[in-house]
Amino acid sequence: MFSCEPLVTTFDGVENAVLYEAKHFTGTPESANTIKVMTWNVRFGIGRLPFFGDSCGDRSVFTEGEVLSALELIAAEIDAIDPDIILLQEVDRESKRTQYIDQVQWLLNHTNMNYAAYASMWKAQVIPSDGIGRIDAGNAVLSRWEIEFGERIQLPLRGDQDGLTQLFYLRRNVLKTQIIIPDQDNFYAIVTHSTAFATDNTKQKHINLFLAELDELNSENNIFVAGGDLNSIPPGAPVYDFCLTDACSGDEYHTGVDGIPHKEGSYFNNFDNERTLLLPLYEYNSAIPPSLAITGDHLTHSTDSSFPWDRKLDYIFSNLDVVENSGQTHQNTRMLSDHAPVTCLVTLP
Numbered sequence: 628m629f630s631c632e633p634l635v636t637t638f639d640g641v642e643n644a645v646l647y648e649a650k651h652f653t654g655t656p657e658s659a660n661t662i663k664v665m666t667w668n669v670r671f672g673i674g675r676l677p678f679f680g681d682s683c684g685d686r687s688v689f690t691e692g693e694v695l696s697a698l699e700l701i702a703a704e705i706d707a708i709d710p711d712i713i714l715l716q717e718v719d720r721e722s723k724r725t726q727y728i729d730q731v732q733w734l735l736n737h738t739n740m741n742y743a744a745y746a747s748m749w750k751a752q753v754i755p756s757d758g759i760g761r762i763d764a765g766n767a768v769l770s771r772w773e774i775e776f777g778e779r780i781q782l783p784l785r786g787d788q789d790g791l792t793q794l795f796y797l798r799r800n801v802l803k804t805q806i807i808i809p810d811q812d813n814f815y816a817i818v819t820h821s822t823a824f825a826t827d828n829t830k831q832k833h834i835n836l837f838l839a840e841l842d843e844l845n846s847e848n849n850i851f852v853a854g855g856d857l858n859s860i861p862p863g864a865p866v867y868d869f870c871l872t873d874a875c876s877g878d879e880y881h882t883g884v885d886g887i888p889h890k891e892g893s894y895f896n897n898f899d900n901e902r903t904l905l906l907p908l909y910e911y912n913s914a915i916p917p918s919l920a921i922t923g924d925h926l927t928h929s930t931d932s933s934f935p936w937d938r939k940l941d942y943i944f945s946n947l948d949v950v951e952n953s954g955q956t957h958q959n960t961r962m963l964s965d966h967a968p969v970t971c972l973v974t975l976p
Contacts, residue, residue, distance in 0.1 A: 636750040638798055644777025647743035649735040655771050656711075658809050661950060661972045664914070665710035666818070666854040666943050668966035671719040671764055672698045672730050675932035675962050679757055682930050682965065683875035687758040691726040698730065700963050702737040708957065708970055712806065713740065713769040714818035714943070716856045716966075720745070723760035731767050740769040744777030746802040748820065754795055766802045766818045766855065777804040782819070782836055787827040797822075799833060801840055811975060815844055817853035830858065831904065838907055845911075845946050852973055854914070854943035856966060860898040861920040861939055862906050867898040872937060873930045905942070914943035914954040914971035925956040927967040941966055947973040 670678075674697035677684025705713065720729040731745050747765035754762050768774065780801040784793055801819045808814050817840060821833040834857065844851050860867060909917055915925045926936035936958055943954075953972035960967050 632752060634752050635794055636747065638747075638779065638781055638800075640781050642779050644744040644746045644779050644802055644804065645731075646774060646777055647731055647735055647745065649741045650732075651736070652741050653739045653771070655741060656809070659711070659975055661974050662711040662808070662852075663709065663970055663972050664712050664714070664816075664852045664854075664943055664945075665705070665708060665968050665970045666714040666716075666856075666941055667968035668716040668820070668856040668941060668964060669701055669718060669730075670964040670966065671717050671722070671725055672701065672728070673725065674700065675965065682932070688724050688760075689726070691728070694725045694728055697963070698728075698733055698737070702734060704957070704960055704963060704968070705734070705738045705740075708968065709739070710970060711771050712816050712852060713767075714816065714852075714854050715767040715769060716818065716820040717764060718745070718767045719762075719764050721761065721763045723762070727761075731769075734769065738769070739771065741771055742774045743767055743769045744774050744802060744804045746777070746779035746800045748799045749797045751795060756795075766800065766820055768802060768804045768806075768816045768818055770804075770806050770816065772809075773807045775805045775807050777802060780836075780840065783829060783832045785822060785825045785827070785829045787825055787829070801837055803840060808975070811850070813849040814975075815849055815851040815853075817841065817844075817851055819853075819855045819857070821856070821858045823858045830901070834859065834904055834908070841908075841911065841944065841946075850945075850947055850976065852943060852945045852947070854941070854969070856941050857905065858940055859901055859904050862903055862909070862917060864898070864902075864921045864939070866938070867902065869898075869938060872934070908942070908944050911944040911946055912949045912973075914949060914969055915939075915956065916954070919954070924958070925954075925969075926958070927956055927969060928965060929961075930965065932962060932965075936961070936967060941969050943969055943971055945973050947975065949973055
């Protein structure tokens with residue numbers, strides 16, 4: 628209780644990200660006309676093992692062998708896809724649940740990526756519930772090229788929690804990095820992970836602030852790729868209510884007047900009041916065009932590994948041109964995470 632490190636790290640509004648280098652560098656392209664960008668929520672390197680916080684699981688701690696096996700499959704998929712820049716979410720480091728493995732460094736050392744920046748969204752010496760214990764989890768940008776700087780931008784906390792719960796809860800962020808790409812002096816990669824379970828307007832605030840960062844970069848004539856797990860359905864999606872799909876044994880849904888209230892949060896709520904939430908982001912170019920984002924080929928998430936992908940939550944946007952038909956959703960990864968990676972090629976000026 629009296630150690631130098633606080634029990635819970637609350638973070639400043641803006642602070643420096645943690646920068647990494649791979650143990651051994653791989654070849655870096657000396658020039659590039661296009662670059663391949665990937666976004667992936669890797670579910671803190673446990674594959675589809677049943678975690679208590681989702682998938683109706685009851686476990687909160689996993690063995691070193693389980694984590695390393697999952698990370699090896701993730702690294703193999705990354706090398707097979709061969710991206711130049713990766714926007715990662717739900718990466719663990721120094722967390723009890725994943726045997727204190729620094730997954731940012733591990734992935735750098737076991738893929739063709741050379742540099743990384745990390746911004747924690749959940750950091751505490753101990754979480755006093757569900758056996759979680761020590762935790763450090765967050766967003767990361769991995770790059771073939773050197774990351775000149777990284778900046779962690781705090782997002783608003785949930786406004787629907789009591790003070791004690793909020794103290795130990797996630798502090799989400801936007802991670803903004805500037806990358807030294809040959810012949811480019813103003814290239815940025817930005818990743819975020821919006822709230823999933825808030826019942827108030829916190830998600831709207833997260834999306835708005837993410838968009839504001841992109842707008843500011845664009846107005847200053849910078850170029851960027853940006854994305855992440857936005858926990859939101861694209862405009863025009865055919866299904867908005869996943870309450871029954873996600874139900875665990877004994878769960879109750881739609882028990883009130885007119886079928887409400889729903890269970891806490893977006894995953895267990897319907898997205899009916901979010902039908903246009905992402906619409907302003909589509910002012911920028913997207914890896915998957917809006918007309919395709921709502922099709923089965925580009926769904927990216929399911930709560931149970933036995934279910935097919937059933938909703939799209941993961942996105943890439945850019946003020947650069949996206950190479951036509953280059954956007955892919957890698958749906959062959961259903962046992963690697965509860966999210967599928969999305970990739971595209973963007974054309975450099």
